[in-house]
Amino acid sequence: MWTIRCILFLVSSILINGQLFESLCDEFAMKERSGYNEHPSDCGKYIQCLTDTRGQLFGVERDCAYSTYWNIKLLTCILATDTVCRHDLCHGITDGRQRKDQANCRGYWECNGGKSIPMCCPRGQNYDLSRGCVDNEKDANVTCW
Incomplete structure (x- = not known):
């Protein structure tokens, strides 16, 4: 039962998070059947490397929370202002x-x-690129909490 849940989780993660990144996962990145790598173009994302049931490596794109960037040295997302990202x-x-x-x-x-x-x-406002922060009440098309 655990195996089925794990497989369903991985399949749903792949479908939700988009493309696979096999080329970013290698034996060097792997420890304890999983590993991590930098995203090739987005500081607010990272690649989680996993091994499937046949022993094949594959990578899944994951998102960091708003205002955080992936830090490869700490293997976690930290405040964007506290790390350097080449992208x-x-x-x-x-x-x-x-x-x-x-x-x-x-x-x-x-x-x-x-x-x-x-x-x-x-709170009560949303960001609009052309107007900056605008009140939600004045913009009936926006539902931002």
Whole structure:
């Protein structure tokens, strides 16, 4: 029964989180039948490396929580301001430029010193790239808590 649950969990993770990353998983990354690696292009994601029942390695894309980046040395997601990511979207970008967070309707990122700094609109507001933080009540198309 445990094996069936584990397989169902892995299948649902693969379907929910998108593509597989076999090429990012190797014996070096593996310890105790699982391992981790940096995502090839997104600081807020990482690759969890697993072994299937036939002993084949495969990688599954996982997301960090808002305002955190994957830290390969600590093998966990930590505050984006406390780690360096070579794929930071603010590297080489003018200070003050902003981008909307994809998963948090109140969240956005602002470039400062070549790093992405997580920002958040006050409760009752959402972030709009062209208008900044706007009240939910004034925008009937938005349901952001």
